[in-house]
Amino acid sequence: xxxxxxxxxxxxxxxxxxxxxxxxxxxxxxxxxxxxxxxxxxxxxxxxxxxxxxxxxxxxxxxxxxxxxxxxxxxxxxxxxxxxxxxxxxxxxxxxxxxxxxxxxxxxxxxxxxxxxxxxxxxxxxxxxxxxxxxxxxxxxxxxxxxxxxxxxxxxxxxxxxxxxxxxxxxxxxxxxxxxxxxxxxxxxxxxxxxxxxxxxxxx
Numbered sequence: 627x628x629x630x631x632x633x634x635x636x637x638x639x640x641x642x643x644x645x646x647x648x649x650x651x652x653x654x655x656x657x658x659x660x661x662x663x664x665x666x667x668x669x670x671x672x673x674x675x676x677x678x679x680x681x682x683x684x685x686x687x688x689x690x691x692x693x694x695x696x697x698x699x700x701x702x703x704x705x706x707x708x709x710x711x712x713x714x715x716x717x718x719x720x721x722x723x724x725x726x727x728x729x730x731x732x733x734x735x736x737x738x739x740x741x742x743x744x745x746x747x748x749x750x751x752x753x754x755x756x757x758x759x760x761x762x763x764x765x766x767x768x769x770x771x772x773x774x775x776x777x778x779x780x781x782x783x784x785x786x787x788x789x790x791x792x793x794x795x796x797x798x799x800x801x802x803x804x805x806x807x808x809x810x811x812x813x814x815x816x817x818x819x820x821x822x823x824x825x826x827x828x829x830x
Contacts, residue, residue, distance in 0.1 A: 628721045629671045630741045630765075633712030634661055636728040637678025637701040642811045647729045648684055650815060657728055657809075658687050666691075668737035670724070674715045676708040704779040713774055723766050723774075725784070729809040730762040731818075736802050740765050749796035751788065754805040760797070761805030764788075 636648045636658060643650075648658040655663070665673050673693050677684055678701025688695055696715050698708045709725060716723060722744050726732055740752055744765055752765040764784065766774060773787050788795065809815040 628745050630722045631672040631716045631720045632670045632724045634675040634726050635708050637676050637698045637708045639679045664732050664734045667734040669741045674712045676712045706777045706779050706783045720768050724763045726763040743798050750794040752796045754800045755797045756803050756805050
């Protein structure tokens, strides 16, 4: 049986947004709660959250969950350090890993479709594509962990791995435009914002 882990990145300073992105409203809850909820409903077997900037404000959201969280004390150095921190906490026997930023909202159906696609194809990399545009999150086979642990900000982080394995990338066409959301600034957030509310029980 295929086992999939997810690394949730929520360590950044949110400089361009001007406030802590994890606590922005989204679908009737905070972005962080939304991500935890959807991941909890999905087929993801293990969730590792990487905290850093203002982590004390986020820790209460993990109470009464089984989410394993780690701290990136070097969060000011960029996202790559957080990814590597998360990778080092992934359990043995995991087959694939999804890397998810807290400011890129996901949903259970998308996550499950990506995992199912990995089960069917055993691709090294799976990227969701909406209307010809690549989106998020990205799923990596654990065969690529050594490459992922070598990423650096100076060499464009994950882009270096995507370039190295460009011929092994499997694009999964989806009808969900939210795979393109990337809330780096207030403008990005306002354009993607909508309230519809969720009723779900968090599994983690």
